[in-house]
Amino acid sequence: MSDEITTVKIGQQVPDFELTVYEPENHDFGKRNLSDLKKAGKWTILFFYPADFTFV
């Protein structure tokens, strides 16, 4: 994968990505990737914020 990241724009296909996550429901760590969410027929809402231990 190239080091240069192009910002995705409205109406464009979002390239596949994977995130390591903390899952409060299982109290465990896991992964989320867009291709699995697409396969499951789900909408994905990403909610970015600057930092933990601050207001969101």
Add this chain to the structure above:
Amino acid sequence: MGAELITVSTDTEFVHLAWKRDEKELADVKYAMGADPTGKISRLFGVYDEGSGLALRGTFIISPDGTLFNSEVNFYNMGRNIDELMRKFKANLYLARKADEGCPSKWKDDGDKTLRPGPEMVGRVHEALND
């Protein structure tokens, strides 16, 4: 609702765990808390602040086929409104089914008035909204 909400910051998953455990406001949190310590995902969505190494307050809605439908980015000190997010999400669900309609600014939920762009609406949006 057929949607997966994932929160993302440049903190690690370990810090997410500690924050969730400490902060009483997060007691009911069920969504996955994503870790983006390299800023790669934040950069992909254009919310990575190179100066601080933090992600700006951005919200993005991606359809099941992988299309980016919505983006909203707020400055650091402005919180987001969950009702506004839900309004946009519901509008996206509706428009994914009825692509030839439009949800006007006051649209809130299924059953509210939509617009169907066409020649008869040119210069008559007021009438279309109020008839």
